[in-house]
Amino acid sequence: MSEVILPHCQCENCQLRDLFFKHLDKGEVTRICTIRKERSFTEGSTIIIQGETIKEFVYLKDGLVKLVHQNSDGSQQLITVARPLDFVSVMSVFSSVTYNYSVVAIVPSVVCVIDMQLIKSFGKTNAKFTFDLLQRMSLTNDNILLESLELKRLQVKGKVAFLLIRFADYIIQKDEFELPLSRKELAEYAGVSTENIIRALSEFRKEKIISISGKTIEIRDKERLAMIARLG
Amino acid sequence: MSEVILPHCQCENCQLRDLFFKHLDKGEVTRICTIRKERSFTEGSTIIIQGETIKEFVYLKDGLVKLVHQNSDGSQQLITVARPLDFVSVMSVFSSVTYNYSVVAIVPSVVCVIDMQLIKSFGKTNAKFTFDLLQRMSLTNDNILLESLELKRLQVKGKVAFLLIRFADYIIQKDEFELPLSRKELAEYAGVSTENIIRALSEFRKEKIISISGKTIEIRDKERLAMIARLG
DNA sequence: CGCGGCTTTGATGTTCATCAAGTAAAGTGG
């Protein structure tokens, strides 16, 4: 089993506590700490399954996840890749009874789990907490939608350039990085075929815009890559 | 000028009051009614301009609007078409200082305008109001994202079929309707060329799936159309 | 009536998915 429930409550040391729960009073935080659970997931294991009933409020403490949508025809679309503070795992939990997306760990990841009823009860009584949640969710949704629009607009090389820059500037935050996605996953992310992802990468390599060694990618000419991401 | 400020406060008769403000007390509603403004827009006029500072909370009382995103290269993408209760005009107002999208009336429309600071002050004190806002915004964003994913996945005929069904089932709610969008706007909506929108429509007409007479469209074989929207 | 924008159809070239085949890498059982 890929899931491990950690034994000890460590809210005191949690760097995310202030971010998620800065507007809760001491009593409320204590209540959360008492019932919260921490779960650990190996690379590739599913944290949230599309279609299941939403009973828990889940946020990423550590690792990287992909947000994917399963289509009725068996195909799937990768919506975004998210980091711990991206708040992405809680999308749609306030508007739906079941998850519209799955969340899958793409590197070993740790999540914190809180009963949804408790969060909702805080939501209905603590305005500052809810307003904060509102702002975060609004920002998350905005970013996802803008990213999705951009990927829709570009053609293959532009899409791949856009994604590489997103990994370098945002997700990994280094111009040389190990891609946490397979070529097939990149294809699902960009919405093109796996072969054409590879062809775009090969072309960038031939033109010395990037270096490739397996999953390791180094961006060598970021300006050209950025230009392709803007116009391609 | 296409914009008209209506003189009288009619909150008492407003059917939307309960939907948007059911969790505000009488004093809060009165305050909103005193400062709120109503504006009327002709077909084609812009209600919200992308890039401008967000100073007002705007919602659609009557009419139909399109939500569009202006790209840096001058092109634009139509994100969705919204009805009065869709809450679409308030996307991203809680996470950004400027609008990321424009909202344009596609039929004569009426909006209600409230000072943003007042809404935010309610948001920070009235938890039920904010929680309601959170749920609505979550639902709106979810719908837009799911729609966007669907349009991304399908090819031209599927996209057009999907949009026709959306107009028939949701926006106009009749199987015979007058399209409120030009072919060019449909193209921006689907993310394909205008010519290919026309070709798809013509093909549906030839196969007697729909009838076309200018902007008037009648869906004659909804099952086939739905099948194309699912698989095409 | 004539101009400009919107719509439509056909022809052409580009982009892209798909198919096929081969290589590399990673996991599996003896």
Add this chain to the structure above:
DNA sequence: CCACTTTACTTGATGAACATCAAAGCCGCG
């Protein structure tokens, strides 16, 4: 640890889907 199997990756060839270009018809409006 090695042979074997499977999965991921890569490249080329082909055809389908689509954008673009061109030209003509249509419609509303001054």
